[in-house]
Amino acid sequence: MKKIDVPILKNIVGEENISTDPADLFIYGSDSSVHSARPWVVVRPGDTQQVQQIMAYANQEKIPVVTRGGGSGMCGQTVPVQGGITLDMKRMNKILEINAPDVFCRVQPGVVDDDLNKALSPFGVFYPPTPASSRIATIGGEIGNNASGVRSVKYGATRDSVLGLKVVLADGSLVTLGARTRVEATGYQVHKLMVGSEGTLGVVVEATLSFVPIPKFRCLGMANFDRLEDAGTAIADIMASGVVPSMLELVDSVAIKAVNKTMDLGLPEVEAVLLYEADGMVKEAVDYEINTMQEVCKNNGGTGLTSSYDAKERAKIFLGRKKLFPALSKFSDALSSTSLADDMAVPYSKMAETAKMIHEIAARNNIIMTAYGHCGSGCMHTKILMAPNRQDQWESAKRAVAEIYEYVRSVKGTTSAEHGIGISKASAFKAEKNDSLKLMINMKKAFDPNNILNPGKLMDAHEDWVTATDLRYTVA
Amino acid sequence: MKKIDVPILKNIVGEENISTDPADLFIYGSDSSVHSARPWVVVRPGDTQQVQQIMAYANQEKIPVVTRGGGSGMCGQTVPVQGGITLDMKRMNKILEINAPDVFCRVQPGVVDDDLNKALSPFGVFYPPTPASSRIATIGGEIGNNASGVRSVKYGATRDSVLGLKVVLADGSLVTLGARTRVEATGYQVHKLMVGSEGTLGVVVEATLSFVPIPKFRCLGMANFDRLEDAGTAIADIMASGVVPSMLELVDSVAIKAVNKTMDLGLPEVEAVLLYEADGMVKEAVDYEINTMQEVCKNNGGTGLTSSYDAKERAKIFLGRKKLFPALSKFSDALSSTSLADDMAVPYSKMAETAKMIHEIAARNNIIMTAYGHCGSGCMHTKILMAPNRQDQWESAKRAVAEIYEYVRSVKGTTSAEHGIGISKASAFKAEKNDSLKLMINMKKAFDPNNILNPGKLMDAHEDWVTATDLRYTVA
Structure with missing residues (x-):
């Protein structure tokens, strides 16, 4: 471990904004991913000048610095794999x-x-x-x-x-x-x-x-699909219809079951649900957009079509989607909901195929995976339901993640839509950006010649997330 | 001059796609700016592999390479200030x-x-x-x-x-x-x-x-303003109204006079004209947007309000704006229309003030300048009408350009909205990006360690455009 001079840092931000308490280091070493590591010290700067002083010191001593906000990252971006200073920005x-x-x-x-x-x-x-x-x-x-x-x-x-x-x-x-x-x-x-x-x-x-x-009018609609493929075609048709939805969400059967199981919403257990929203300043325009999307859904076998402008009704329609995360967490006492192949982006025409592929890959590897996402922007998410105390489940998850991203690359999709790379997607990132990694490494050097800013991530990351960090879940 | 091996290049792209003809070198050495220089050779690659071979050769021999498309750049981006290869991409x-x-x-x-x-x-x-x-x-x-x-x-x-x-x-x-x-x-x-x-x-x-x-409906409106300030307030009010126009153009009195003089359109010679367009899939929504903008114009003293959905009528309304460039060129036999302080971006609330400042700076420096632009995106353009065979007019233009960009920085605007930096805006660019120039130089090195790609531009540019290149206009 490199030397770190805590009094120097205290001098910059004040004693109350420094911590080396093991409990703090544990918390600041985790985010919303499965990964975990410990910073040496947590520093909470209050202004720009303090950040400048901390960085000047860290650069001189070549100490790693990880910047952290709300800690809601899903793939380990703020997990300090090489220790060092965690810069908590929440005071600013x-x-x-x-x-x-x-x-x-x-x-x-x-x-x-x-x-x-x-x-x-x-x-x-x-x-x-x-x-x-x-x-x-x-x-x-x-x-x-x-x-x-x-x-x-x-x-x-x-x-x-x-x-x-x-x-x-x-x-x-x-x-x-x-x-x-x-x-x-x-x-x-x-x-x-x-x-x-x-x-x-x-x-x-x-x-x-x-x-x-803020648009004056928002209208949210929903349609059920017995076949995932039909929902997929509906997504592509909506995106090609000339309508620009303000939201277009896919929820798969695994997620529907989880929500029903934990919330008793009585959602029909179909293969897929689409949620579609239009917004705007003029009701006629929003009507037109909602009607167009509803028509597309109907033409592709969508049933149980419903829509509403009313805020309360909209919240009711969206409730299942909103409560997806807690529902998945409570799905089973034996299974935890983990983020590993947490997001990806694929062309619209590949949305349904991707969801199907995710289910197939999960089944083949003896885990359960859900597929849902912001389909209107090509974004697909998953959660893995697995027994985190079983080493074999981690191995299965590892295989599944690799297979999913191999598929994503094969349909010219990309490794991350909106969650970033962090630790869990580093291997897929490197495979996808293979021909520009050298360029990115040179760029990183131009910004940070001593490699102190979040070292061990992106081009610099360990490709095997299981061995890159501790895991937040105990393996028996 | 570095050595260049033309047969090697001929071998890559074929004899018919190489030129060292002085007439070609002259043409390829100019764009739509006032600047001029000569490449040593013009090469017209037909595919990616040829581009790769040309670059590998140029990099090895450290020969400058300037990439060129239609040659419509307004500030000298493709003018090869250090000679070398001009890569004409139009075959691809x-x-x-x-x-x-x-x-x-x-x-x-x-x-x-x-x-x-x-x-x-x-x-x-x-x-x-x-x-x-x-x-x-x-x-x-x-x-x-x-x-x-x-x-x-x-x-x-x-x-x-x-x-x-x-x-x-x-x-x-x-x-x-x-x-x-x-x-x-x-x-x-x-x-x-x-x-x-x-x-x-x-x-x-x-x-x-x-x-x-492609929107089903497009509606274009126009309003005249006796006072430039009022047009400026109308711009800011439109942008704060919740409407997103598909076009919002300002045309100043100099431009109106030029158009009237050369085209006999009989435009009212007011201080400013605003052109505003709305588009969309639903006529009610477009109506709402046009009406909102028209109302804003009226409330700010706009007169002669007119609007139309009809393509022919829209073309007629837009004709004056469309013919601005040729009109300015034909404004006077003694004066040429030149691009120097060709574009900038400023906050909406500073639009009118910027136009006024441009007129004042021009008058102070004994040249004529017009101010017009895509105000809805904060973009302002100018043309300088000047006698290009008079050295004193170039000196005046130089002073005016410096004063304009100093003003732009003072209102937290930026040097270029959409025309780029090239040669004529290099000095303003360096002044604006003063604190990040070192970083940009390091980035450039990461991409191009031998500095062969368009050398002598951006961070590497000569700050005085009058001495950086030949001028396309003859000075007596």
């Missing part, structure tokens, strides 16, 4: 400016997604990238992973909303990237590169974000 | 795939923008980034500059439509970047960085682009 949680006439806001990275939207709401606008974890996910973490969420089909991902960034580089210097305007063509757009770089290129200390008007 | 002009169900197409870089849209149209979709030069601009050139155009306010810029790229790097190796899906979070998004890098990081040989449905 100020909304610095909401500029309605110029359609941007400036925020610190520790602002929680939902809090930003609460603050924007009186201006009649919202910040569209909204992961399911928006109650705890921070803007900084969302930038690190290029988070997107259910409305990405219409409003894009985090990268589309980031106009500019202030970033502390590995050596402690501060750079201002991007602009405040809708378009920019002023040389290298480094701020866009920072989005999705998983803390390996710099520490974001301020973000300039765009926002969009 | 195949549309490789139009995949309607999966909402992407794959094209070679030499495809002309209008040709792509002609090919997409039978599928009911269009590729939104459309610069005024779309009849000659190539997709590769648009990627190099992050081009956008009149509809960027609603549909974004080139970067927003680029899902993936194949790129030949400086050493001749080929990398596949990005994906084919609406969202992606698979490590560094290098394809987005390539967009706007002005040929300094690699040679694009294939692009995967997204497209959007």
Whole structure:
């Protein structure tokens, strides 16, 4: 272990914002993934200058630095595989400016997604990238992973909303990237590169974000499909219909069963459910879009079609989808819901085939997997239900993950849609980006010559996630 | 001059695709800017392998390579300031795939923008980034500059439509970047960085682009403003109204006079004209958007309000804007219309002030300048009307350009909205990106250690455009 001088860090942020307490190190060593490791020290900076001082010190001493927001990452991005400093950014949680006439806001990275939207709401606008974890996910973490969420089909991902960034580089210097305007063509757009770089290129200390008007009308519809393939064709047909849904979600039979089992919603146990939403300022336009999608569903064998503009009714329709995660967790006492092949993106026409393939691969490997996702943006998610205390189940899961990403590459999909690479997807990432890894390694060196920023991730990652870190679940 | 072995290049692309003819070198040494220089040889590759071979040779011999599309760049991006090879990409002009169900197409870089849209149209979709030069601009050139155009306010810029790229790097190796899906979070998004890098990081040989449905309804409106400030307030109010226009254009009094003088359109000689368009699948929604914008214009003193859904009527309303360039060129026999402070982006609330400032700065420096632009995306353009055979007018223009960009920085605008940096904006670029230049230089080295890709541009550019190159206009 390299030497770390805790008093120097205390001097920068104050004693109360440092911890080496084993309980803290344990918590800060885990996120929402299966992975776990320990930082040597947790540091909670309060402003940009402190971040600069910490980075200058870490760079001089070549100490690893892992930047962390809400800790809701699903694949181990903030797990400090080489120890070092974990930089908890949650104290830097100020909304610095909401500029309605110029359609941007400036925020610190520790602002929680939902809090930003609460603050924007009186201006009649919202910040569209909204992961399911928006109650705890921070803007900084969302930038690190290029988070997107259910409305990405219409409003894009985090990268589309980031106009500019202030970033502390590995050596402690501060750079201002991007602009405040809708378009920019002023040389290298480094701020866009920072989005999705998983803390390996710099520490974001301020973000300039765009926002969009809150639509006056939102209508949510649902359709059941006896055959997964038919839901898949419906997805492709909707995306080719000229309609831009504000949401298009697929829920598979495993998820439906889990929800029914734990919540008693009485959902029909079909192969697939599609949820589709349209939004806008004019009801006639939303009507047209909902009707078009409903028609497509009907033409592809969709049944039990329902839709509503009413907020309460919409919440009821969405309840099953919303409660998917807890339902999967409670599915069985013996089985845990784990994120491993947690997300991927595939072309629309391959959505149903991908879900089917996931089920087949799971069955072949003696585990249970669910497939669901934001299909309108090509995004597919899974959860693995497995017995975490059985070594053979981990081996099965490992095989299944490898097979799934091999399939994804074969249909020209990509390893991550919105959860990032972290630890669990490193091997698939390397296989997919095989021909540009050398370039990315050179880029990383240009930003961080001492490799102190989140080392052991992306190009630098161990390809075997089982041996890369401890696992949060005890193996007997 | 470094040694160049023309027979080696002939061997790669064939004799008919090489030229060292002085007339060709002159033409290929100029673009739509005031700048000029000579390449040593023009090479027209026909496929990716040839590009790889050319780059491998150039890299070995450290010969500069400038990639060129339609030659419609406005600030000298493709002017080969250090000589070398000009790589004319126009032979690589195949549309490789139009995949309607999966909402992407794959094209070679030499495809002309209008040709792509002609090919997409039978599928009911269009590729939104459309610069005024779309009849000659190539997709590769648009990627190099992050081009956008009149509809960027609603549909974004080139970067927003680029899902993936194949790129030949400086050493001749080929990398596949990005994906084919609406969202992606698979490590560094290098394809987005390539967009706007002005040929300094690699040679694009294939692009995967997204497209959007052609709206069923388009309505274009116009309003006249006696006071520029009022048009400015109308722009900001429209952008804050919840409406997303598909076009929002400002035309200033200088431009109106030029159009009237050369075309006899009888436009009212007010201080500003706003053109606003809405589009969509449902007429009620388009009505609502047009009415909202019209109401905003009226409330801000707009007069002569008119609007139409009819294609012919719309063309008539747009005619003055469309013919702006030729009108400015023919404004006076003694004056040429030149692009120097050709574009910039500023916050919406500063639009009118910027236009006014441009007029003031021009008057102070004894030249005439027009201000117009795609205000809905914060984009402002100018043309300088000046006597190009007078040294003092060049000196005046130089001063005016410096003053304009100093003003742009003071209101937190950015040096380029969509035309890029090239030669004429290099000094402003360096001043704006002062704190990240070192980082960008390191990034460039990571991509191109021998600095052969478009050397002498961006961070590497001479800050004085008058001395950086020959000028296309003869100074007496």
